[in-house]
Amino acid sequence: MYKVLIVDDEPLVREYLKLHITSNHPDWEVAGEAMDGQEAWEMLQSIRVHLVITDIKMPVVDGLELCGRLARSDNPPIILILSGFDEFSLARDALRFGVQNYLLKPVVQDELAEALTQVTAQLDRKFHDELAARAMGKVSKESQAQVVRQFLKALVSENRVEIKALYPLVFRLKVQLIETEGLIMVLDLDEDRLAQKGMPYSDFPVFRFILHQMTGELSEACGFGFVFLDEDQHTCVLVTGEDKNDIEHKCRLLYDKVASAMLANTGITVSGALGTLESELFHLQYSHAKAIETHGRCLFSEEPLLFNERNGGVLPQCLSMLEQTMATVQLAVPDRNEAAFLMAVKRYFESLPHIGSVHVLKFGLHLLRQLANGPLERQGGFAESAYQHLRQMPGNPSGLSIQAVLGLFQEIFHCLTRGGPEEPVHENEQDIVSRVRTYIYSHYAEPLSLALLAEKIGISPGYLSSIFHKTMQEPYIKFLTRVRMEQAAKLLKASPAMKVYDVSEKVGYVSVKHFSHVFKQFHHMPPGEYQEKYLNHKERSIL
Known part of the structure; x- marks a missing residue:
């Protein structure tokens, strides 16, 4: 509920305003009345109100003086001036104290109602803004950074739905993405080097992830650049600065650091490209598009470079x-x-x-x-x-x-x-399932997904899921889990002294807690207890 203080030297005016506000505006409460500016000022030292409705001409301290005092105070209330026709120039003078509206005497009920509606809407907006600011203040720095990264990704891909949802959050966070000018720099692996090293194609995303993480860490260490991934998993950096030379220098510095770190840690080289310089946030998609286009120059170059429109020698x-x-x-x-x-x-x-x-x-x-x-x-x-x-x-x-x-x-x-969901390969379904089973038995310790298995066989995931379930009478994931649990039991029996986390890793589980949970569901006891059971059995056999 909002509170109002009524200040007027005429008792009838105060009573009229009080009755009207109390009976017709349930969101408002009259917190007090004062007959002049001095009395009102003294009351405001002990109570807090959202609105002061004050007459201009009053004894002791008039309305203008009261407005001046309030304007100089911390967190002043909204002020609504009451004035007669002959006091219009005084009401106009009050605007310099932040007074936003005035009502002519005698006060008309509809005009007062409209003024209160406007003040209510203004206070509601302020309340919601403050609430949102407090909420955003409790969000962790990493979560805030994630909002910015998602927004930039949406921006360069022109995803209007996400832009609409995320931009208000970025605004609330008071993140200044562009101060003067900025551009998008795109970084990517020289994938031919990965191929030359014999890396499986399925491992390429791992190296892209490493590139993205290194770029983020080095950018943070340098103190500039917002790093994010675009829809095609290119590592992108929004680099800002005072002018073109400053920005290009920062890009070169970051590129050299990232390229050196990637080469030292993975043996893989990195190429990059600069987009156009933009001064408007919502023009960054043009900078990104230009960077992607310019990055195409790496296909014609045998050496890694940071490309821009002036280098690369490509027509x-x-x-x-x-x-x-x-x-x-x-x-x-x-x-x-x-x-x-x-x-x-x-x-x-x-x-x-x-x-x-x-x-x-x-x-x-x-x-x-x-x-x-x-x-x-x-x-x-x-x-x-x-x-x-x-x-x-x-x-x-x-x-x-x-x-x-x-x-x-x-x-x-x-x-x-070959194949595809609408044109499955003409191969016996039993043979396909047999090949998948053989592959699972040989690679159960590796990360296996339905998509990966389908790609290895050369059919679509949907088709493989259907024929595997039909042939084996269970989904592939249940079959894979069963194989892993059977292999885990064999390891625990054969080597009772082996650590549970070693067994977990050997059968394809990253988390020993998850492995233990699944093992207990499958064998009706935790792996440690299962291990203890066979260790005691082995010792009795020796005796």
Whole structure:
């Protein structure tokens, strides 16, 4: 409930206002009455009100003097002035003290009601703002940082739903994302180096995660940049500064630190690209788009670089051809249009002055990355087998022929379009399930998902789930759990002295607590008790 103090030297006016407010405005309570500004000032030293309704002309201390005193106080109330027609100039003078409205005497009931409605709305907004500020103040710094990262991701991907939801939170947090100017810097792994080291395609996300974490830590240590992931899992940094030279210097400094740390810790190089300089927060998507486009230069370079529009030695038509090729490929794969796919690939490589194995590898990995966010994902995914074809590509110091490249990408096309949810492979279901069971028995200690198993076999996850359940009379995850629990029991029996956390790790569980919970459900006793049982049994057998 809001409180009001009525100040007027006319008792009838005070009574009229008091009766009207009390009877018609349940959100308001008349906290007191005063007949002049001095009495009102003394009362306000002991009570707090949200609104003061005061006359201008009063004895002792008039309304203007009261307004002045209140304006100079801490957290002053809202003031509503009462004035006669001949006092309009005085009411206007009161505006300099923060007075927001005035009512002419004699006071009309409807005008008073409208004024109180406006003040109520203003106080409600202030209350909600303060409540939200207190709530945001209790949010941890990491949670606040997560809000900012999610907002930036939504911003560069133009996700209007998330922008609408997150921007008020960022505003409440009082995070100044751009003070003068800023740009988006995009960092990404040189994936051809991962391939050359023989890394499985399924491990690429692990190295992207390492890159993102290192960039975040180094950016925080340097004291600049907001680090986030975009929808394609590129590590992005919003770098701000006083001017172009300052911002580019910061980008270069951070890039050098990240690239050195990644090379030292993983042996993998990193390339990056700078977007356009922007002064408006909601123009950052243009900076991000330019950075992604410019990062395409890494496909034509054999060395890692931080690219911008001025370096890389790549003609604009090369980047344009790359964009056209990807657009065609992303339509040709789901349509299973081999001719369109190969024609696009042929045009791309014909536009290059020289075709080396590194160019083919970079293009192939870029193609898989683009398809993984669209048709390849929808069709169940066959990236691993396509990746293996890329890795087996023969190197030729004198360059590769168009025919050899097209032969390679024809095989890759067949990998990408084999099977799928609407066209399952024509293989005996029993044989498929048998292959999956064999794979699980050989790899139960590894992180196994339905999607991974489906990709290994070359069918869609939905199809595999259906035929596995139908054939085995249980879901694949129950089968996998049973295999792991059986293997855990064998380990505990064979080596009773083995630590439970070692057994947990050997059968594919990261958390020993989770392993113990599942083991107890399956074997009706905790692993430690099970171990103790067979240890005692073994000792009795020896005796």
